[in-house]
Amino acid sequence: EFSDLALWQLINRNNAKKFAKKNNLEYFYKGNGQGLVGAIGAIGYDFQDHTLELLSYRKKQKFGKERKISIPSVKEMQEKTYPDTFNSFDTKKGRVLITPHGPDPVFFGVRGENVNSLVYASKIIKSEEKLDGYLIFKSNQGTGDHLKNELTFQTMKPYASGKLTGIVSNSPKVAKGGHVFFKILSNNNEFWCAVYKPTGMSVVASHLIKGDKITVGGGVRKASKNFPRIINVEFINILSLEKQTKISNPICKKCNKKMKSKGKEQGFQCIRCGKKSSKKINEKISRQLEKKLYLPKISAHRHLTRPKQRQGIQNKSSNFKNSLSWFCVYEN
Ligand SMILES: [Zn+2]
Structure with a gap:
């Protein structure tokens, strides 16, 4: 119950502390304790689908230093292991997507479907840096699970995530910077949607017209001085197109x-x-859109965004095989 809610709604850290005490969970936290929400949420998570992530770790003396990774080797890794790995390399921008940028001890993280593909992938990636080893985690990245719940007038609270089906109720407005804003009508309530330029879906949004039936998914941004509460759109599924x-x-x-x-x-x-x-006469204009699912560019993917090649896939095998190489300490 706690995990289900933590997946898409903001939970107050005090509720997490109460939950831990009530259930006799031993716990400690650093900082303000918001991490407890994620930790309890993860432990109780009811996976309907999952992916794995191999995290490789740096040696202590390298923490905080720049990560130097061979770009061509990441590209090669993706070519050799796709679709068993995903979102490693943005071929359009030539950008590596597996290295974090902060001072954390992780050197790279490869996301994928099974242990063997991830271990194979980690062997293709080249760097001059000697690493400590790796650990493989089960995760809900790439599952789109954060968008599976329905946003309604009641559940659309700041920082919530979910999806909503409705009818486009105004002409989309293109703002400075190419971001597109429009409203949809769902269960007699109107909701503002924002489609930002970097998602690559702003052109799609700008071609929507009043009367189109769509499902959008995304996170709720709290109201600001200039804008009411708004959905930051992470996908647009066009269900029917109005005649233009x-x-x-x-x-x-x-x-x-x-x-x-x-x-x-x-x-x-x-x-x-x-x-x-x-x-x-009324002349029919052909629409520039199709009845289909539009997804963001991979450079704009959030952690849980379900990539195109994972649409319709469900990784359900939950038995833990001891024989697989879930972790390794390198001897160097
Ligand atoms: Zn004539």
């Missing part, structure tokens, strides 16, 4: 050509055959 039309001059059926106006309130005439018509 524009008013234009009639078409001559015989010549398949647009008629020309003869002047104000004078009607229209085909310049080729002379056929006349009095009224303008």
Whole structure:
């Protein structure tokens, strides 16, 4: 129950402390104790799907120093192990996605589907730095689990995450910087959605029109001075597209050509055959969008974002095999 809630709603750290005491859990924490929420949440997590992450650790004297990793080796690792590993290298930007940037002891973290692929991947990655070893963790990264709950007027609290199905209720506005804002109507409530430029989905959002039926998922940002509570969109699933039309001059059926106006309130005439018509028509415009799931670019993925190749995949095997190399201390 605690884990289910921690997955998508903000839990007060005092509730975590109370929970630990009530259940006789031995605990300690550093800082303000917000980490207890994550720790208890992780222990009680009911995995319906999971991935693994291999974390390699630096030697103590290297903590806080710059990480030097061979970029081509990460690219090669991804080519050789995809789709059993994911989100390691952004081929469009040539960027390594497996190294953290802080002073923590982790040198790199490779995410994937099984132990053997991760161990193989770790052997392809090259660096001059001598590492201490690795540990493999079971995780909900790449599962999209944080977006599985329905956001409603009641549950859409600041820092909550979830999904929402509704009808686009205004014309999307493109703000400075290319970020797109629009509203959707769901169960008689309107919700603001923000699609930021770096997600690569802002163009999609800008092509939405009033009446489109969509599901969006994302995190709730608390209201600011300039904006009400808003969903930071992490995916857009288009369920149905409204017909888009524009008013234009009639078409001559015989010549398949647009008629020309003869002047104000004078009607229209085909310049080729002379056929006349009095009224303008509603011309259908083809939509630039498809009924499908739009996902962010991998450089904009959050930890739990479900990557494209994991759509429809469920990793359910939960038996722990002792024979696999879950950890290793390097001898160097
Ligand atoms: Zn004609």
